[in-house]
Amino acid sequence: MNIQDLIRPTVKALKPYSSARDEYQGSSNDMVFLDANENPFENGVNRYPDPQQRTVKYLLSEIKGIPQENILLGNGSDEVLDLIYRAFCEPNQDNIITLPPTYGMYNVLANINAIEVKSVQLDENFQPKVETILDIANSNSKLLFICSPNNPTGNSFESKSIERLVKEFNGIVVIDEAYIDFSNKISWASRLGDFSNLIVTQTLSKAYGMAGIRLGICFASEEIISVLNRIKPPYNVNELTQQKAIVQLEQNELTQKQVQAILSERDALIHKLSEISFVSNIYPSDANFVLAKVDDATKRYNQLIKKGIVIRNRTNQPGCENCLRFTIGTPEENKILIDTLKSI
Numbered sequence: 217m218n219i220q221d222l223i224r225p226t227v228k229a230l231k232p233y234s235s236a237r238d239e240y241q242g243s244s245n246d247m248v249f250l251d252a253n254e255n256p257f258e259n260g261v262n263r264y265p266d267p268q269q270r271t272v273k274y275l276l277s278e279i280k281g282i283p284q285e286n287i288l289l290g291n292g293s294d295e296v297l298d299l300i301y302r303a304f305c306e307p308n309q310d311n312i313i314t315l316p317p318t319y320g321m322y323n324v325l326a327n328i329n330a331i332e333v334k335s336v337q338l339d340e341n342f343q344p345k346v347e348t349i350l351d352i353a354n355s356n357s358k359l360l361f362i363c364s365p366n367n368p369t370g371n372s373f374e375s376k377s378i379e380r381l382v383k384e385f386n387g388i389v390v391i392d393e394a395y396i397d398f399s400n401k402i403s404w405a406s407r408l409g410d411f412s413n414l415i416v417t418q419t420l421s422k423a424y425g426m427a428g429i430r431l432g433i434c435f436a437s438e439e440i441i442s443v444l445n446r447i448k449p450p451y452n453v454n455e456l457t458q459q460k461a462i463v464q465l466e467q468n469e470l471t472q473k474q475v476q477a478i479l480s481e482r483d484a485l486i487h488k489l490s491e492i493s494f495v496s497n498i499y500p501s502d503a504n505f506v507l508a509k510v511d512d513a514t515k516r517y518n519q520l521i522k523k524g525i526v527i528r529n530r531t532n533q534p535g536c537e538n539c540l541r542f543t544i545g546t547p548e549e550n551k552i553l554i555d556t557l558k559s560i
């Protein structure tokens with residue numbers, strides 16, 4: 217597939233803004249920096265951050281086993297997704313394909329960017345209908361969003377379905393792996409060499425425990441990364457975010473321990489939920505939340521809110537009638553949830 221043909225003409229023609237710190241990339245020791253109109257008095261954040269976030273990328277590259285040249289970072293994955301839209305989708309002309317029930321941001325970003333959304337609902341097992349998806353795509357279908365493990369259903373999609381979609385869809389396939397760190401499935405980022413049209417997004421917001429710093433990750437070919445680099449705001453990941461990410465990524469064993477604790481709590485919660493009289497189905501989860509069907513989702517949601525417990529009511533999502541989504545909390549929080557469910 218020729219990626220150059222998929223890029224918007226305006227983006228192809230763009231001459232990117234060159235920031236002061238882009239032009240000078242040497243080491244900062246012993247240099248006198250009079251290039252960026254900063255306040256020279258040191259306070260920890262008086263300098264512009266590294267626009268290429270090299271230390272964060274180095275650590276991520278080590279942890280994830282993906283070369284730094286194949287990584288782009290954003291202000292949350294939401295910024296990464298927005299960059300992907302702006303690189304490939306011509307407003308009022310192109311369309312994208314989503315597979316509901318799924319993450320709401322794909323639709324919101326399409327609406328902001330004036331891009332048509334084509335939807336193909338997942339089947340009754342929350343798996344993609346591969347034939348229907350490939351049939352509905354046309355020459356203006358630039359992006360296909362595959363969220364696996366999927367939010368809000370929690371399951372991973374079958375590898376052979378994903379592989380066929382990546383192979384046969386004539387546009388960019390974005391695999392959103394926000395929850396991959398809770399799954400024992402191998403990341404599709406390991407297959408970048410096989411598919412030139414593949415983009416994989418991940419985030420530090422979930423397993424890595426850093427939702428507050430806003431750091432999203434994009435893995436793709438060097439060709440796609442260089443397109444996204446052309447259009448990203450120069451200093452899109454701030455200094456405090458980079459510093460905190462570095463500290464946390466350097467203690468990756470702690471994250472892995474927390475993930476294991478969350479997974480064993482998930483198993484315990486699923487077991488306890490199955491004993492609740494008004495819970496009729498608990499869907500398999502490859503993530504840090506579970507989707508459960510109840511007798512009356514809105515009633516149960518309101519009862520929990522009154523007791524001070526906030527969960528997500530997904531009853532209005534296609535295929536999710538009377539479904540509630542529970543994030544796995546600490547053992548104490550999960551106990552409060554179960555005790556409350558038993559009492560209502």
Ligand SMILES: *Cc1c(COP(=O)(O)O)cnc(C)c1O
Pocket residue numbers: 291292293294295319363367392394418419420421422427430431432
């Ligand atoms: C939580 C979540 C994200 C994370 O977004 P950030 O902007 O990185 O916090 C991305 N995709 C899905 C499906 C999510 O559930």
